[in-house]
Amino acid sequence: xxxxxxxxxxxxxxxxxxxxxxxxxxxxxxxxxxxxxxxxxxxxxxxxxxxxxxxxxxxxxxxxxxxxxxxxxxxxxxxxxxxxxxxxxxxxxxxxxxxxxxxxxxxxxxxxxxxxxxxxxxxxxxxxxxxxxxxxxxxxxxxxxxxxxxxxxxxxxxxxxxxxxxxxxxxxxxxxxxxxxxxxxxxxxxxxxxxxxxxxxxxxxxxxxxxxxxxxxxxxxxxxxxxxxxxxxxxxxxxxxxxxxxxxxxxxxxxxxxxxxxxxxxxxxxxxxxxxxxxxxxxxxxxxxxxxxxxxxxxxxxxxxxxxxxxxxxxxxxxxxxxxxxxxx
Amino acid sequence: xxxxxxxxxxxxxxxxxxxxxxxxxxxxxxxxxxxxxxxxxxxxxxxxxxxxxxxxxxxxxxxxxxxxxxxxxxxxxxxxxxxxxxxxxxxxxxxxxxxxxxxxxxxxxxxxxxxxxxxxxxxxxxxxxxxxxxxxxxxxxxxxxxxxxxxxxxxxxxxxxxxxxxxxxxxxxxxxxxxxxxxxxxxxxxxxxxxxxxxxxxxxxxxxxxxxxxxxxxxxxxxxxxxxxxxxxxxxxxxxxxxxxxxxxxxxxxxxxxxxxxxxxxxxxxxxxxxxxxxxxxxxxxxxxxxxxxxxxxxxxxxxxxxxxxxxxxxxxxxxxxxxxxxxx
Numbered sequence: 001x002x003x004x005x006x007x008x009x010x011x012x013x014x015x016x017x018x019x020x021x022x023x024x025x026x027x028x029x030x031x032x033x034x035x036x037x038x039x040x041x042x043x044x045x046x047x048x049x050x051x052x053x054x055x056x057x058x059x060x061x062x063x064x065x066x067x068x069x070x071x072x073x074x075x076x077x078x079x080x081x082x083x084x085x086x087x088x089x090x091x092x093x094x095x096x097x098x099x100x101x102x103x104x105x106x107x108x109x110x111x112x113x114x115x116x117x118x119x120x121x122x123x124x125x126x127x128x129x130x131x132x133x134x135x136x137x138x139x140x141x142x143x144x145x146x147x148x149x150x151x152x153x154x155x156x157x158x159x160x161x162x163x164x165x166x167x168x169x170x171x172x173x174x175x176x177x178x179x180x181x182x183x184x185x186x187x188x189x190x191x192x193x194x195x196x197x198x199x200x201x202x203x204x205x206x207x208x209x210x211x212x213x214x215x216x217x218x219x220x221x222x223x224x225x226x227x228x229x230x231x232x233x234x235x236x237x238x239x240x241x242x243x244x245x246x247x248x249x250x251x252x253x254x255x256x257x258x259x260x261x262x263x264x265x266x267x268x269x270x271x272x273x274x275x276x277x278x279x280x281x282x283x284x285x286x287x288x289x290x291x292x293x294x295x296x297x298x299x300x301x302x303x304x305x306x307x308x309x310x311x312x313x314x315x316x317x318x319x320x321x322x323x324x325x326x327x328x329x
Numbered sequence: 330x331x332x333x334x335x336x337x338x339x340x341x342x343x344x345x346x347x348x349x350x351x352x353x354x355x356x357x358x359x360x361x362x363x364x365x366x367x368x369x370x371x372x373x374x375x376x377x378x379x380x381x382x383x384x385x386x387x388x389x390x391x392x393x394x395x396x397x398x399x400x401x402x403x404x405x406x407x408x409x410x411x412x413x414x415x416x417x418x419x420x421x422x423x424x425x426x427x428x429x430x431x432x433x434x435x436x437x438x439x440x441x442x443x444x445x446x447x448x449x450x451x452x453x454x455x456x457x458x459x460x461x462x463x464x465x466x467x468x469x470x471x472x473x474x475x476x477x478x479x480x481x482x483x484x485x486x487x488x489x490x491x492x493x494x495x496x497x498x499x500x501x502x503x504x505x506x507x508x509x510x511x512x513x514x515x516x517x518x519x520x521x522x523x524x525x526x527x528x529x530x531x532x533x534x535x536x537x538x539x540x541x542x543x544x545x546x547x548x549x550x551x552x553x554x555x556x557x558x559x560x561x562x563x564x565x566x567x568x569x570x571x572x573x574x575x576x577x578x579x580x581x582x583x584x585x586x587x588x589x590x591x592x593x594x595x596x597x598x599x600x601x602x603x604x605x606x607x608x609x610x611x612x613x614x615x616x617x618x619x620x621x622x623x624x625x626x627x628x629x630x631x632x633x634x635x636x637x638x639x640x641x642x643x644x645x646x647x648x649x650x651x652x653x654x655x656x657x658x
Contacts, residue, residue: 091497132573144473146492146574153493157486163475164482168420244461245475 001026002033004068006059006105007079009038011184012125012227016077019228021048026075027236035073038080059101065108072112075121075235078105084129085191087151098154106161110170122162122173123234126247128220130156130177133290141248141299148290159247167244174234174242179252179295179307182221182260183318192287196221199257200264200315203272204327212281215258218293222252223317226307233305241303251307253314254294263311267319268327330355331362333397335388335434336408338367340514341454341507341556345406348557350377355404356565364402367409388430394437401441404450404564407434413458414520416480427483435490439499451491451502452563455576457549459485459506462619470577470628477619488576496573503563503571508581508624508636511550511589512647521616525550528586529593529644532601533656541610544587547622551581552646555636562634570632580636582643583623592640596648597656 003020007013013036020031033051036042041056057064059080080101087094102124112118129152130145145156155177162173184197188209195212196219202209222230230250239246255263265273297305308314319327332349336342342365349360362380365371370385386393388409398405409430416423431453441447458481459474474485484506491502513526517538524541525548531538551559559579568575584592594602626634637643648656 142473144471145489147489148496148573150493150497153489156489160474160476160482160485160489164479167477168479244477 001029001031001075002035002071002073003031003075003077004035004037004071004073005042005077005079006037006068007077007081008036008042008054009040010079011186011224012178012181012231013038013042013077013079015224015228016079016231017042017045019232021045023232024049026232033073035068035071037068058097059105060096062104065101065104066111069105069108069112072118073120076105076109076123077231077235078102078122078124081125081151081155083191084127084149084151087154088149091150094150094154098151099157102154102158103161106165106171110165113170119169119172121235121239122171123231124158124162124173124175125231126155126159126175126177127152128177128179128249128292128295130159131292135292138294138296139249139292140296163244163246166239166246172239173246174237174239175247176230176234176300176305177247177249178227178230179220179222179250181224181227182314183223183322185224185318185322192284193219193291195284196257196260199276200260201318203264203275204268204315204319204323206275206328208275208277210279211257211276212279212284213257213288214280214285215261216256217288218254218256219288220252220254220292220295221311221314222250222307223314225317225321226252230305230307237303248300248303249295249297251297251300251305252295253308253311255311260311263315267312267315272327330358330360330404331364331400331402332360332404332406333364333366333400333402334371334406334408335366335397336406336410337365337371337383338369339408340553341510341560342367342371342406342408344553344557345408345560346371346374348561350374352561353378355561362402364397364400366397387426388434389425391433394430394433395440398434398437398441401447402449404452405434405438406560406564407431407451407453410454410480410484412520413456413478413480416483417478420479423479423483427480428486431483431487432490435494435500439494442499448498448501450564450568451500452560453487453491453502453504454560455484455488455504455506456481457506457508457578457621457624459488460621464621467623467625468578468621469625492573492575495568495575501568502575503566503568504576505559505563505629505634506576506578507556507559508549508551508579510553510556511643512552512651514553514647514651521613522548524613525586525589528605529589530647532593532604533597533644533648533652535604535657537604537606539608540586540605541608541613542586542617543609543614544590545585546617547583547585548617549581549583549621549624550640550643551579551636552643554646554650555581559634559636566632577629577632578624578626580626580629580634581624582637582640584640589640592644596641596644601656
């Protein structure tokens with residue numbers, strides 16, 4: 001089996017690569033070949049016995065996708081995107097990468113199939129940013145997509161294209177809307193959502209963290225481990241169960257900042273909690289106010305997608321996967 | 330005021346042109362200039378005192394939209410599209426005209442505004458084809474869009490683009506999802522929905538008509554007169570009332586084929602009803618089975634959009650507008 005990962009150098013792409021290399025199989029079939037693509041060349045994974053190709057390529061160039069698809073991968077993970085803040089700041093770049101790039105990919109697959117029958121599994125990472133306030137306290141599986149960012153718009157369009165290309169038989173696609181990833185590994189960044197991870201990750205390593213919103217802010221989370229689990233499950237699931245409704249919100253955990261902090265206290269003690277400094281930021285408060293708080297993901301649950309059911313489990317996953325089991329720093 | 334109509338040679342485009350010429354104003358402002366565009370040159374309207382330009386142009390050519398937008402129309406009616414059946418039969422053509430053409434238009438407006446401030450009202454005709462079965466008996470304003478045709482997909486993408494370009498301040502857009510137009514004037518055509526009009530229009534002119542489905546089939550209708558009313562209202566409404574949810578289902582009448590026939594009997598008598606011949610067509614029965622039956626259009630109603638409330642009124646509108654008040658043939 002040949003697996004292509006677009007966006008392989010990103011955080012989720014790297015973790016997915018690690019998981020596939022560790023698993024050695026996908027859906028019961030041996031992974032013989034991995035093609036890893038990103039705008040900066042992804043690292044070649046250690047310990048993979050099969051053929052690996054790492055490529056620096058830009059999906060927004062019309063010639064990129066046909067070249068990748070000509071290798072006829074069996075499974076395509078399409079994680080490549082520029083993030084919300086950048087798509088909002090650079091309108092042209094957002095549409096070029098997140099919309100045109102996605103369309104070039106789907107169209108290259110269709111053209112390849114017109115030459116000789118070909119219908120790969122395509123797993124597309126969408127986002128809860130396809131939803132825009134006001135919304136109900138819990139967003140259900142049939143709630144409409146009214147994004148309030150260009151990024152969310154581009155993801156919603158990608159979902160529609162994926163469903164239509166699937167319905168027409170050009171590819172076998174599934175779009176999964178990821179919750180906010182928490183705890184995001186790495187350094188604190190400037191993303192408005194960064195603090196949800198920062199206030200856990202930094203204290204777990206003995207570092208200070210800033211909390212810019214109040215403790216009753218509620219949001220929707222899954223661990224990096226759960227996100228990779230969604231991708232693998234999406235790649236192996238029988239998609240005829242979805243009918244032509246190929247896009248769905250992934251399960252997650254609805255929790256408040258206060259609940260994050262209480263879980264931190266239980267897992268890492270009062271010392272860790274004391275490292276969180278309140279520093280209200282009205283800009284971030286305003287942005288976060290428009291974000292979804294909770295989802296009813298019955299469809300995904302019925303299809304076997306699973307996320308953590310407690311913030312303690314999310315923190316424990318981070319300690320195991322990122323800190324070698326050791327809290328402190 | 331300068332009004333641009335894209336798709337001006339189509340049925341709704343022609344009727345909109347007639348209405349604007351008769352009104353002489355739009356939203357209280359005199360219409361001084363009309364630009365009428367279609368892939369076949371629209372007829373120049375009789376009796377318009379202002380400047381009229383009729384153009385044969387294809388919106389799917391990237392150079393078309395910038396040329397039209399350079400004239401800086403105050404209001405743009407974007408009715409241009411290829412229909413559902415053709416978009417399904419010719420995948421490339423559907424995406425080229427219905428998606429690329431729409432994007433070229435919005436992008437040309439943005440580019441014009443980057444040169445010198447410009448933010449026209451854009452009225453985009455969408456369709457209830459953005460919804461796909463299964464759906465509830467009445468589709469509400471927050472139901473999700475899961476089209477089951479490429480045409481519906483292209484319209485749903487147009488809606489998303491319209492909303493994002495509006496939110497970003499590049500244009501002031503509103504997308505209106507038209508019900509099935511009934512009674513559609515002209516000759517019987519091959520559209521699967523044609524019979525809903527045929528069984529009224531033909532008998533009203535003394536001609537036979539074929540009914541391919543059972544009398545309990547329910548669907549969603551508005552007259553051509555009501556559709557033009559939606560467009561005019563959309564062009565003049567204060568859109569800040571919509572927030573960034575710029576697309577909405579228009580009001581209509583939910584009626585069964587049996588109710589159509591009973592209304593025909595009341596308006597035109599038993600003689601007219603006898604001209605309808607039952608001839609079940611399993612293909613059409615199958616297609617129509619996946620269509621929406623009824624809508625809750627509270628949002629549009631609150632904004633002042635109005636449709637007929639009875640099939641008798643729909644028939645009467647046809648007799649007045651198309652038959653000069655005379656039933657028979």
